[in-house]
Amino acid sequence: YRLDRTVGTVILNNKQLTMHLTGQAGGNPVQVNGQMQLTDAGSIGHIEVRGREMPIDERLLTAMPTRGAEILERLHASGTFNFVFRQDRSPKFPKGHFNSLDIRLLDCTLKDVRFPYPLTNVQGSVVMSGDNWTLTGITGRNDTGIVECSGRLDRRSGEQGVLTLELAGSEVVLDQELRDALPVGIRRFWDDLAPRGKADFVATVKHTVGRQKTEVVLDATPHANTVSIEPVWFPYRLEKLQGKLTWNNGLLQLGGWRGVHARTTVSTEGNCRFLPDGSWHVSLSHLSADRFRADHELLRALPDGLQEVLSTVGPNGLLSIDGSLDIYSTNVAQEESKKGLCAASWDCHLDVEQGCFDIGVALNNVHGGLSLRGSTDGQRWSANGEVDLDSAIWQGIQLTQIRGPILMDQSGVRFGAMTVSDGMKPRRLSAKVAGGKIEVDGMASSSGLGGFTVAASLVDADLERIACDSRGTPHRFKGRVFGSAEISGTRAGTHSLRGHGQLRLRDADVYELPLVVAMLKMLRVKAPDRSAFGSSFIQFRVAGPHAYLDEIELAGDAISLVGNGEVGFDGDVQMTFRSIMGDAEEQLPAMKRMLGGASGQFLLLHVDGSLDSPELSTEAFPTLAAAIQKLQSQRLEKSKSRRTASRPLQPGVTSQGGL
Structure with a gap:
């Protein structure tokens, strides 16, 4: 020098x-x-x-x-x-x-x-x-960030020595300048994660001079709740990040990470591996999010197919999630239109509190859980799981212990036996209702008008509890309800509904029903006991907003009624009954037709109006009335014929006969 x-x-x-x-x-x-x-x-x-x-x-x-x-x-x-x-x-x-x-x-x-x-x-x-070097008290700045460094080059550790650096940084800004300094794989992950804010870190860099080998161990923590992320593969912004990030020779580990979105807290642990070709794999364990709402912002962050299904199902309420999530980069170079597409797999449990769902039928006040396992390649996805709900409300009726399988993919949602694949034993979606049990199979499509199909069966439910729940007021109806139905339609409205089913009531006490009271009065049953009709049976069809009752039986010990009619979803009714003496359930179908035909010659009951305010009318001796009407019609025709035949008579000529 x-x-x-x-x-x-x-x-x-x-x-x-x-x-x-x-x-x-x-x-x-x-x-x-x-x-x-x-x-x-x-x-x-x-x-x-x-x-x-x-x-x-x-x-x-x-x-x-x-x-x-x-x-x-x-x-x-x-x-x-x-x-x-x-x-x-x-x-x-x-x-x-x-x-x-x-x-x-x-x-x-x-x-x-x-x-x-x-x-x-x-x-x-x-x-x-x-031959040895020591670095002490070295400090430098970048924007608001301060980096401190100490280290040594020890020639005794090898022929050419080992350089060890201890670095510490505070308030380092997570900006484009820092991003550009990172290796290619980490830059790709940075772009997909979109971090913002400031971070603190400590790092150890160990460089073996002779072998040109560098090992880096880094621990980083967010600085003073300033860090936020918004991954392109799940654009749901998380702020006030806390936790520890450790980099150890190509493996990035996350420990105790926690962030918030509005009132929602998200926490996780996991790791991320970076490969030489720039690809990466994120594995998150113990992923949990508490009390978040399935609002439009969350739905927009989901994969396209999952957005469509959940949008049609319409989840609402407070949700919590716990499980694991693995995310993979799909390729190194992506087209601009496909930016953010990642492959993923998940195994998680979703809890619902005061939630709502619409899978063809609206479920309210949902409490319970849903286990889901699924995967996506970045374009197509599928998930299967198990429904485990404690309770839900449908049309005011409480369902409890809702259990069964569910399957979701781009085409829609399937549940119950419709989820079965080859070699599997079918299981139905079941629930407790009013002391009985209901079992359901069905599907809801995510395409077009959102068609759905539901098949359900009900066994041994309490009529009084169903009536109280559905109407919101106490009733003294008694009986056990059994039934089955198959309904299909679309979310376009009730006009699309089609289906059929049957309903049976046993050990019944329905005397207080307005319709029953009115019919008993019409039949002049002045003081019937409370078991005037102990059982009933209805065979029905559904077409649009109407249920067509093809067969109705109200069976009692002294008198029974059989008939048919229709009921609108608005409660309007049109029904016709004929009476049978004795218990209709104990009579053979042929006997029922014969006795019904005989008694029907004397009296028919017509029911109009609504179920709450029925209007009844009777038709006495319907067969005799039809005969008199026919006779009068014939006499009228004969009278016309005679008047026509008398016109050619000459004046002054009179008929010798008369009627």
């Missing part, structure tokens, strides 16, 4: 050498002082060189040993420094001398080639002692 315009003294006195020199380097003074005793074994003493505010420039790099120059070039170092170089000379040293160097960085900038994150206002101490 050449010094120009050097002045001073060099004194040799009886083999004692003393020097005091001052030269110029880079426009700054450099002092050289030394004292040396010359002996036959060699020189003994020291030489010390001091400089202040020296520039890091090409002259310095040229003068440095090759290894040191390469390090400075790789760091893109610039700025000024103070230094003290000392060489102690003695035959006792292996090389006859021992070098030491103390460098004080004043105002430098660094930008490592392998990690091009620029640091400014770099200060600190770099000390060389023999």
